[in-house]
Amino acid sequence: MFVQPGNQMFVMHNCSRSNTLPTHCTGAGSATSVQQVLRRAARRQKGQAGTYAGTAEEGKPPARGRPAAAPVPPQQPVNSPARKQQQPAPRQPKRQNGQRGPRSLWDLQLASIPGLRKRFVRAPNNPQLPFMSNLVVVEGWTDAQAVQRAANAAVYVCDGDTVKSSHAQRRLQALVHWAGEIVILTDPDAGGRMLRIFLDDAFRLIKQKQQQHQHQQQHEQQPQTQATQQAGSLPGVLHAFVPINDAISSEANSRHDVGSVGVENAAPKAILTSLKAAAPSYYPRQEFSQVELMEAGFINAFNTKQVLGAKLRREVLCSALGIDSCTGSALITALNRFFTREQYEQAVRIAEAAVARQIMERQEK
Numbered sequence: 001m002f003v004q005p006g007n008q009m010f011v012m013h014n015c016s017r018s019n020t021l022p023t024h025c026t027g028a029g030s031a032t033s034v035q036q037v038l039r040r041a042a043r044r045q046k047g048q049a050g051t052y053a054g055t056a057e058e059g060k061p062p063a064r065g066r067p068a069a070a071p072v073p074p075q076q077p078v079n080s081p082a083r084k085q086q087q088p089a090p091r092q093p094k095r096q097n098g099q100r101g102p103r104s105l106w107d108l109q110l111a112s113i114p115g116l117r118k119r120f121v122r123a124p125n126n127p128q129l130p131f132m133s134n135l136v137v138v139e140g141w142t143d144a145q146a147v148q149r150a151a152n153a154a155v156y157v158c159d160g161d162t163v164k165s166s167h168a169q170r171r172l173q174a175l176v177h178w179a180g181e182i183v184i185l186t187d188p189d190a191g192g193r194m195l196r197i198f199l200d201d202a203f204r205l206i207k208q209k210q211q212q213h214q215h216q217q218q219h220e221q222q223p224q225t226q227a228t229q230q231a232g233s234l235p236g237v238l239h240a241f242v243p244i245n246d247a248i249s250s251e252a253n254s255r256h257d258v259g260s261v262g263v264e265n266a267a268p269k270a271i272l273t274s275l276k277a278a279a280p281s282y283y284p285r286q287e288f289s290q291v292e293l294m295e296a297g298f299i300n301a302f303n304t305k306q307v308l309g310a311k312l313r314r315e316v317l318c319s320a321l322g323i324d325s326c327t328g329s330a331l332i333t334a335l336n337r338f339f340t341r342e343q344y345e346q347a348v349r350i351a352e353a354a355v356a357r358q359i360m361e362r363q364e365k
Contacts, residue, residue, distance in 0.1 A: 116171045123154040132275065134238070135179040139186055139195060142255065142264035147185065150268035151275065154179075164198060172199075176206045181236050183278045185271075187262045188244040189324045193334065196239065200281050200337070203237045238278035239338050241322035246270040261324070274322075281337050288335040288344065290328070296348065299328035316354045320347035 121144050123132075132153035138144050144155040156175060162168060175182060184199050186192035242263055249265040252258045263271065293299045298314045315325040321343070323334055335344060 113170055113174055115167065116174060119157045119159060119171070121148070121155040121157065123152050124148050126152055130272070134181045134183045134275070134278075135175065136183045136185055136240075136275065137175075137199065138263060139192060140262075140264070143185070143187070143262065146264045146266060146268070147271060147275075150271040153275070158195065158199075161195070163195070169202070172202055173206050176203055176210070176236070181238065183238045183240050183275060185240045185242070185263060185274065188242055188247050188322055189261045190326070193324060193326065193330070197333075197337070200237065200239070200283065204281075204283070207236070235280075238280055240274040240278040241338075242266045242270055242274045243322040244319055244324060279338070279340070282340075283337045285336045287341065288332055290332060293328065293332065298331065312358075313351060313355055316351040317347055320350040320354075 129150065129152050132151045134153065136144075136147050136153050136155045137158060138147060138155055139158050139160060141157055141159075144157050147153060147155050156179075163172070182203065184196055186196045186199075244261060247261050247263060247266045247270075249256055249258060249260045249262070256262070290299060297310055298317055300310050310328075314328065314331060318325050318331065321334070321339060326334070339347075
């Protein structure tokens with residue numbers, strides 16, 4: 001063994017097998033190296049003693065410096081009682097006061113669906129808020145927080161237009177199959193209106209495929225009837241509308257400016273009122289026509305009535321309905337899909353009163 005003063009690197013040849021070191025190996029700069037040599041020699045002797053004692057064949061030494069492997073216990077069968085006792089008990093889902101609500105992802109066994117877990121928000125357990133058994137579908141995460149400030153409801157976040165991708169179709173199918181009743185709550189703007197129509201069509205198509213599959217399994221020889229021709233024929237899917245006047249932000253923050261429109265800006269009371277008043281869609285239906293809206297002064301630019309222009313009247317009507325200001329054709333589509341005759345007549349009365357107030361204010365000026 002050769003040790004240079006002040007250097008920890010050394011080469012060991014003959015000194016490693018004994019507990020004693022020659023005198024030339026002890027020096028001020030090699031104290032750490034000497035301790036390492038002693039520890040290595042002790043480990044080798046200990047390892048050799050363990051391997052000789054544990055070998056099955058006497059007189060045949062194992063590999064030098066390697067301890068004998070511990071004996072492997074025999075594997076128990078999977079269905080054996082001892083093996084079942086070792087397995088942990090499955091987690092039991094929690095229920096709130098015995099009420100049946102939206103099931104969690106563990107209850108629905110949907111954890112294997114990509115992207116569903118991170119977009120599903122469990123229902124809170126706030127005793128001061130009402131409990132809702134519906135699953136609320138919203139656009140963004142801030143909308144989900146606003147909904148859960150109003151009620152104990154489970155929420156699914158669409159995350160904008162990503163719900164329109166092909167990868168999201170499997171998640172929508174899982175929602176229809178497991179979530180029970182769904183309430184669609186989108187922002188009262190143009191983007192929210194288009195997303196609401198997309199979700200309504202997607203859920204309707206999924207429901208129709210499920211019904212066709214059930215009929216094929218039951219082998220029922222019944223005449224095919226289009227369920228979409230009946231009003232409110234899409235079971236399990238409801239639509240809630242937050243009035244646009246309640247969804248306008250009055251303060252600016254890091255996410256939006258003053259005047260931004262969204263569910264996140266609405267008060268908990270307004271959100272809860274809209275969720276309780278949720279109603280099904282009525283597509284396809286021809287309850288409202290262009291001629292009727294033209295006679296009422298909501299489509300044509302001017303008419304014989306002593307009122308303001310049709311665009312302003314249409315804006316007031318849309319505000320009373322809780323939707324964004326849209327064109328005449330978009331208004332007809334929204335009325336035929338989501339609103340009843342009573343809701344339309346009530347909104348017309350509100351619009352007429354608002355227009356009359358504006359006419360009086362202009363005359364006074």
